[in-house]
Amino acid sequence: MGKKVGIEVSIAAAEAVGLCDVDVVAAYPITPQTHVVEHLSELVASGDLDAEFVPVESEHSAMSVCCGSSAVGARTFTATAAQGLALMAEIVYIASSMRLPMVMFLSNRALSAPLSIWNDHSDTMMVRDSGWIQVFCENGQEVYDAIFHSFRVSEDPKVSLPVMINVDGFNLTHVIEPIEFWDKEMVKAYLPPFRPLSKLHPDKVLSMGAFGMPEIYAEQKQAHDVALTSSTPVILQGWDEMAKLTGRKYSAVETYRAEDAETLIFAMGSICETSTIAVDKMREQGKSVGLVKLRLWRPLPMGDLRKLLAKAKDVVVLDRSIALGAANAPVTSEMRALMYHEPQRPKIHCMIAGIGGRDVTPDDVVKMVNMALSEKDYEYHIYGVRG
């Protein structure tokens, strides 16, 4: 295996995109995504990467360029965060509905107002129903590996859907950590060339993104949903093949000391690593606590999750965003809905943590679990809020 290199996660991700020999990068710089785009522009300028770098004037244009380039069969990449994603949201839905393969690096950041450049998951939750494949990453190595996996899955003719890689802004993007690099031969063996089933070409004229009358709209939505939910085998196979190449095995859902745990912490993204330390602390105190880490958010691995959660008495979801006025925060709502018809189901608690960049320590996670287990109601709580 290759030697581990100490490198900033954003730079490593851009290097991975370069190794995938991407054809088009269209992006607008926005904190904390900037270093990814900056480094890609350097790779293109230096001639190390033969690609079109389109420095668009807005994220709406970035996603529009991505749709166009994917439609003609070009390997396509973009990156954004928070307000950038909000601005491109209109076209985000179009990219997936038109089944256009591409990869987005989403540097997760809180939505304004108040203006915050810091990490939470409110941006990605805004487009959770957009029909993209959506994965979360726990550390820098996962982010780096996810780039290769995402292009492979996205461009697979059986899938043909865009993939969004969720990377916690600053908490992951700006950290220098050890990352094991791939070489060109590994990428060549893992990632086949992009051969779309159909593409825009003047020699063979076709229409994409046509008008959808009431007679066809519902069928199109069903087809999209089937495509997304049927992509799981390709996603899993992509991880299996990667394990053969790198020795690193990823799954849709993973656990940490969860066997026989009465209480399960449920988390997504970089907070998972911090939570493992909290689990160790609570285990030392003789408490039966484990962790469920969800990597694949869309399509949701419902069967795996039902099996895992049914075994616990209590599940404490660490939600990284708030759904104002809703029954609960997004991830908690979803887990409750998932378990509602199960004959054996845990109590599912909601702790909203780390929003707008508020730091979460292992002690905070321990406190949240204790608070959740002693609560009298089943409302959501914003942890650590003052006043």
Place this chain on the structure above:
Amino acid sequence: MIEMRFHGRGGQGAVTCAELVAQAAIDTGKYATAFPSFGPERRGAPVVAFARVDDNPIKLRSKIYNPDVVIVLDPSLLEIANPTVGLREGGILIINSSHDPESIKKQLGYKGKIAVVDAGRIAKEVLGLPITNTTMVGALVKSTGLMEVESLKEPFKRRFGKIAARNIQAMERAFGETLVVA
């Protein structure tokens, strides 16, 4: 695990300092992370950066509240705030200053281990610039024994290219001139 906090001003290279230490540790087979205090960057404004080094993979991703080592790149920061806040008992404070260790300890009301080097002067003489990041790496290595000077040369070369040699010289001079007082 060793946890470090770097205090500097925007443009002095506190973040680079943390990164170089982490990269050197990773090069030698250890595990390390380095990260800035997340936020907007402004030249001249106080900046904090962090690094962790361990023999095992590092899972902890929160900020560092109780560092084992505090490194101060700019002596003027001592007048704004006390950099020893949260410093673990038995830890070390490493300061760029032209003053003697005892007077700094007195100024800060600090009783622990201290390392002092006139990094500003060394940087000006060797690099021609008052950028003290690479110089302070020398003081860090000398006073903590965390790694060898040798293991920093490769990260320096990757980072600085043509001007690596002068930065290595600055680091080595600081290593020789750092005064450590228990």
